[in-house]
Amino acid sequence: MPLYKTITVNKDTSIAIWKVEETEGFLAEGIELSDHCQSRYDGMKSELHRRAFLSIRHLMAIYGYVDKDLFYDESGKPHLKDGNLISISHSHNFTGIIISKSDDVGIDIEKQREKILRIAHKFTPFEEYRTLANTMAIVRKLTIVWGAKESLYKIYGQQGISFLHHINVADFSFSENRTTAEIIYEGDISHYKVDFIEFEGFTCVYAIKDKTD
Ligand SMILES: CC(C)(COP(=O)(O)OP(=O)(O)OC[C@H]1O[C@@H](n2cnc3c(N)ncnc32)[C@H](O)[C@@H]1OP(=O)(O)O)[C@@H](O)C(=O)NCCC(=O)NCCS
Incomplete structure (x- = not known):
């Protein structure tokens, strides 16, 4: 198909x-x-x-x-x-x-893989996700956060921004299917709406830059 x-x-x-x-x-x-x-x-x-x-x-x-x-x-x-x-x-x-x-829009599709557990500390304060019920839930959540950061990176178009230090994704529940995020970089703050969907072991995240910035 x-x-x-x-x-x-x-x-x-x-x-x-x-x-x-x-x-x-x-x-x-x-x-x-x-x-x-x-x-x-x-x-x-x-x-x-x-x-x-x-x-x-x-x-x-x-x-x-x-x-x-x-x-x-x-x-x-x-x-x-x-x-x-x-x-x-x-x-x-x-x-x-x-x-x-x-x-301004960005999209990222990622396969959900346990490998993300090993690199999570490089892009997010991992502690936040420890409360989740099982490993698969943590993998799903981290994949969404990663996809959100990739989507924002694609919009922002500025090499040098750090996923860990300059991009923040607000916490969310799976059922909401959406969250918000911001980039704080060299005194500039921009805000984004982030939505996600999951299908067949993949996560698709897309972000739209707020026009009010
Ligand atoms: C460029 C980057 C965003 C691509 O993302 P990816 O997940 O590897 O690959 P995707 O398939 O999702 O995206 C690839 C597409 O992104 C687009 N793209 C490439 N560079 C881009 C950029 N600088 N800005 C926006 N979009 C870009 C292209 O359309 C490309 O596909 P195409 O060349 O076939 O048309 C990614 O490789 C990157 O550099 N990320 C930032 C690195 C980083 O800071 N990582 C943090 C580690 S903790």
Whole structure:
């Protein structure tokens, strides 16, 4: 099944998620890449990465975009030439985009893995999560926090910000499916709404920057 899920976030902002199950040849059909993207694509060693990369172009097509409507800045952040905002994520066989006409947006898809327990101290004050019922609940929560921080990082676009020291994610319960977060960096404070969904052992987090900042 190609298109896995779409979410209308608000009147200007939408999300689409692809479950990559097709062959590379099937996904490549009808997709024309810019010189920049073609050379990146040709350099990708992993077939799954190439399929994920192509599937993103199919997701863009849902909103009327082709690869040439996209360009990347020197940090690797994607932009749409028409001024609308886009963020992209891929994790194993799931890929997703968020597109907005008006809001700064970020998206991150992550596979839920116990490995995150080992690196948690690098990106969050881990103690907060000790009260959770079982290891899987802790993994799920940490994956959401990680995804939130990746999403904010993608919006902020400033190398040098530390997940641990500059990005705070407010505590939340799973049933809320949302939280808030802030970046405090060099005297600048910005605020974000964060939503998350979980499916098939994956977590998708997306963030929207508050317009009031
Ligand atoms: C760039 C980064 C955000 C990508 O995230 P990821 O989880 O590795 O990979 P994802 O698949 O979710 O995202 C990749 C997409 O992000 C986008 N991207 C890359 N660099 C970006 C940037 N600087 N800003 C915004 N988006 C960016 C691209 O669209 C890319 O996909 P594409 O090149 O195929 O179009 C990530 O590698 C990174 O640098 N994170 C910050 C590092 C850090 O501080 N870590 C803290 C450790 S405690």
